[in-house]
Structure formats: structure tokens, C-alpha cells
Amino acid sequence: MAAQANALSLEELKEKGKVLRRLIIRMTTEAGSGHPSSSLSAVEVVNALWFGGFMKYDPENPTWEARDRFILSKGHAVPVLYAAMAEAGYFSEDDVMTLRKLGSPFEGHPNMKRLPGIEASTGSLGQGLSLGIGQALGARLNDNGSNVFVVIGDGEMGEGQVWEALAAAEKYKLGNLTAIIDQNGYQQTGATHDVLDLGSFEEKIAAFGWYVQTIEGNDQAAVVEALENAANVTDRPKAIISKTKKGYGILPILEETGDVNYHGKPLSPELAEKALAFLA
Amino acid sequence: MYLGELSGLKIGQATRDAFGDALKELGDKYPGIVTVDGDVGNSTRTEVFAHAYPERAFNVGIAESNMVSVAGGLASTGHIPVVASFAAFLLCNAYDQIRMSISFPHMNVKLVGTHAGISIGEDGPSQMGIEDVSLACSLPGMVVIVTADAVSTKAATAAMLEYDGPVYLRLGRPKVSEIYTEGDTFEIGKANTVREGDDVTIIANGLMVAGAIDAATKLAEEGVSVRVIDMHTVKPLDVEAIQKAAHETRAIVVAEEHLSHGGLGSAVAMAVSQANPVPMAYVNVGDCFAESGDPQGLLDKYGLTAAAIIEAVKKVK
Numbered sequence: 001m002a003a004q005a006n007a008l009s010l011e012e013l014k015e016k017g018k019v020l021r022r023l024i025i026r027m028t029t030e031a032g033s034g035h036p037s038s039s040l041s042a043v044e045v046v047n048a049l050w051f052g053g054f055m056k057y058d059p060e061n062p063t064w065e066a067r068d069r070f071i072l073s074k075g076h077a078v079p080v081l082y083a084a085m086a087e088a089g090y091f092s093e094d095d096v097m098t099l100r101k102l103g104s105p106f107e108g109h110p111n112m113k114r115l116p117g118i119e120a121s122t123g124s125l126g127q128g129l130s131l132g133i134g135q136a137l138g139a140r141l142n143d144n145g146s147n148v149f150v151v152i153g154d155g156e157m158g159e160g161q162v163w164e165a166l167a168a169a170e171k172y173k174l175g176n177l178t179a180i181i182d183q184n185g186y187q188q189t190g191a192t193h194d195v196l197d198l199g200s201f202e203e204k205i206a207a208f209g210w211y212v213q214t215i216e217g218n219d220q221a222a223v224v225e226a227l228e229n230a231a232n233v234t235d236r237p238k239a240i241i242s243k244t245k246k247g248y249g250i251l252p253i254l255e256e257t258g259d260v261n262y263h264g265k266p267l268s269p270e271l272a273e274k275a276l277a278f279l280a
Numbered sequence: 281m282y283l284g285e286l287s288g289l290k291i292g293q294a295t296r297d298a299f300g301d302a303l304k305e306l307g308d309k310y311p312g313i314v315t316v317d318g319d320v321g322n323s324t325r326t327e328v329f330a331h332a333y334p335e336r337a338f339n340v341g342i343a344e345s346n347m348v349s350v351a352g353g354l355a356s357t358g359h360i361p362v363v364a365s366f367a368a369f370l371l372c373n374a375y376d377q378i379r380m381s382i383s384f385p386h387m388n389v390k391l392v393g394t395h396a397g398i399s400i401g402e403d404g405p406s407q408m409g410i411e412d413v414s415l416a417c418s419l420p421g422m423v424v425i426v427t428a429d430a431v432s433t434k435a436a437t438a439a440m441l442e443y444d445g446p447v448y449l450r451l452g453r454p455k456v457s458e459i460y461t462e463g464d465t466f467e468i469g470k471a472n473t474v475r476e477g478d479d480v481t482i483i484a485n486g487l488m489v490a491g492a493i494d495a496a497t498k499l500a501e502e503g504v505s506v507r508v509i510d511m512h513t514v515k516p517l518d519v520e521a522i523q524k525a526a527h528e529t530r531a532i533v534v535a536e537e538h539l540s541h542g543g544l545g546s547a548v549a550m551a552v553s554q555a556n557p558v559p560m561a562y563v564n565v566g567d568c569f570a571e572s573g574d575p576q577g578l579l580d581k582y583g584l585t586a587a588a589i590i591e592a593v594k595k596v597k
Binding site: 113127130133134136142146161168172 | 377
């Protein structure tokens, strides 16, 4: 089995984060479309989960029953997941460079039917946490110690279904379920507080009875510490509010474009060259 | 008077009651069954299963979207979720969740929509699932079953649990006529000819099967030989039985407790038109929302009767 036994050190994780970022930029620029900035904000969280010793998985046996489950509810950020899975050994870097091309299983949003290891088909926002509840309940019935991690976007929190799920997860005291809200502050047309201000996620989710922790989500050490804290809570569902920056890691490059949101756009080949050099 | 009385059929259980009983009976045979309920288990009858297997029953509250996606998650861990709600709320409220959490990943989830049709009566049009078959049939890979009586509902419940993939089973609220007897066959995708005839075929499902048998009985007195087919599976459709009927009887009437668009009538018309076009007529709710009232009064007012079927038969013969 991979994961816990092979947890990377903090320094190694930081290097791995750069590898993931480079791959995200390369695959989306090659595809000519996609959501690199939404992917980049979540790198530290995905990186820690997959390589920091927080998830049990086996690339050689992706359907191993006792594996932990990772659901990317903000499915448009799938390049960060493809990058992590390539690094974990599910497939090669060359494979993911077929992103979004006809015939490729590396679709624009996760498709579990075409790619073993993807745990949920997402892309219609708001459903990932509910799917995670189902998997957490299923793991409990199967009594196999499997944990479920769901990454949700902050704009996605506008979906009412997420709040239905927050209540249901608490009802069933799902201590094997962890939600991470990637609060990068932007959604398609602008800042989340302008589009639909939901106030404090921490206060609201805590009011549902969840364990909640708020962190600087692009600080790799903070992410690792928060996941350790959450792992020690086993009697109720856990949420980590991960305050991040869209496009983190190449912000000076994106700032040159004058577009701090940079939603749903790949970097041009020229910009990608600059970004890759910046990350080197 | 109830549908099936003319032909001497006895009134039996409601299909939802038969479903609840069957689910409980099958609980041991299928240890993977779990129910996910949106707080209507006492109406949908999943409570019968829940009382027998409380650890396998989840009531997530009045939250259909979450309910359906939770079922998708449970299926992906190897369980067989049965999600029951009123047809109107299951298909209409949670359509995107059915599409993305169940149909697209082809999850082994059984969706059960009860209180379908106008025969639910006094609760009125907001509660009547009359577009559910159309919506369910639109989803790639979805099996769609509409049962006519208690015996076939029990058989359908067993068949859908045996089948690996998403299924929508449509059930009704009132007690309905007994058409089948224990031991009659039920196979997903294979229509049952419940009455032989040569002059015209009535293809029906749900409670309109009893209405079709009534119509056939009455027409026999007038010397018209009517075939009645229970098309309990709308998808995948038994195209062979339909095209054979079109060829042999040269006229078809389709009767269903559903809107005029996108239901059994649309499906049968497509099958007929592709091989052997013959005159066709349709008995259904039309293109409207109904209203509150007693079930029999509603069936009469909206033309879901043996008399309406007879009239349709006379149009095509």
C-alpha cells in the first residue's frame, strides 16, 4: 500500500507541490482550455492528502475496498487531481497530457467510468459532499476503516445541497468524513463575497455541529497540521476552511495579465513558459 | 367502479404496498440493500424494510438532492441503495442529482417513485408525478418500469435488485386490480401479453392495463378481438412485441397515466414508425396539470377510463 508508510517530509512535499503545479500548467496549456487557476489554489491540500500520509490507496489496485476516497467536488479543478494521481503512479505524465482531447479518459471534469481511481464523477457543483456521505456510510457498513475526503469550492457553497449534506453528515456523526473548502475567494464572474456572500463558513459549519478549523491553505505546513488535527477527531464530521489564492504559485505571472481571477482559461504557451521558469 | 371491474378483476394491494412487502422479504437475499429516504418512508413503504433492518435504513430528511447523491455514494461502496420518494419530488426535485450521481456513472441505485399519476387524488397536482416516465427515459442507461398490480410489482422489485445498474420503478398510491397471479413471469424489457386478440392492440402500463382489459371485454361483445399488452418496461422497450402487434393487428392504442409527451405513447410510436406504421391513438393525461379531487372522479374527468380506450380503438379501426 502506498500513502501512510511513504509520507513525505515537509520539504519533500513542497518540492512535490512544484511538480504538481508544473504539470497543471503544462496539461492545460497543451489542452488549450481548462481551469489552471482553480487547480493551483488547491495544490497544497491535494498534495498533503495524497503524499503527506493522510490517505490509504494503491495505484496497482485502485478498487481495493479499504482504500480511502478522494472526491473533487469542484470538478473543474481536475488537473490538480490528474497531476497528483500521475505522481502517485496511477498513470504517466504523458497520459495526462491528453487532457480534454477526444478519446482521452482525462476529461474536462472527473469521469469515474473512464478512469480507475477517480472516486466520483463531478462537474455539476454541490454533489460531492453528499456523495462523500454515501461513501462514508458505506465504509461504516463495510467496517473497513475507509476515510473520505471531499474538496469543495467556496463558490460551490452557494449550492443548497451542500447545506443539506452538512446537516445529514452531522446526524450520522460521520467521523470518517473530512470536507476541505478551498476558499480562494473567486468564482466565475468575480469575488465570492460580491456574487453571493455566505459570511463565515467557520461559524456556519460549526453551527451544524462539525469540527471546523480555518487555515492558510497555501501554507503546506499549516495544511499538514490541520489534517493531523482532523484525523484525531473521530466522533463527528470534520471541515477545514482552506483560505487560498486562485493561481497560487504563479501569481506574479498571472498579475501581468491584469486578471486576478483568471477563471477557466489556460495560460498561453508564452505565459506558460514564464510560469514554468518561475516555478523552477 | 374501478378499472378492471368490467372484466371481473378483483381489487388487490396498491403497488407501493406490494413494493414495501417485497423489499422487506428480499432483505436477507440481498444483504447489500440499503434504503435512503427523504422522510416519506411511511408513504413509500420503505418503512417496512426500515423496521426490519434499521441499521440499513437512512432517513436524510426532506432533502431530495442530498438523498439521491448519498445513494450514489453508497452504491460506489458496493451497496444497493433503494431511494424512494414521491415520483414528482424524486424526478423533478433531484433530476440533476439523478443525472450526475446515478445515471452518468451508471450506479447500481434503484429509484422508486410512488404516488405517480393523477390517481393519488385529493392532494392535487403538486403531488402528482405525471412527467416522471419522460424524465427517467431521457437518462442514458436508465431502466424504466411501470407496474400494473401487486404481483408484478413484487416480481419487478426482485428483478430490479437482480439487475446491475440504475432503475426507475414507478408505483401508485391507490389499490389496483389484480391482473397477474403468483408465478406469472416478469422479465425486464419483455412485455406481457395479458389478452390475445387479432383486430387491434392496446399497449398499456400501470393502472391502465386494467382499463385496457375492461375495454377489451366490452369490445369483444361487439365482435372486436383486442390484444392487450402490459408494457411494464418502457425502457428498454420490447420493440419486437410492438412491431409484431402492429403487423398482426394493424392498429394500436397506447394507454398510460402520464402526460402526452415523452411517455409510453412516444416510445411505442417511435417503435411502430420505424418498421410497420399503422394507425395509432393515445389515451393519457394530455398536456396539462390536473387538479384535486377523488381518484375516480379524476380518472373520469381526464379520460383515463375503459370508455376512453374504447373510443380510441374505434378511431383506429
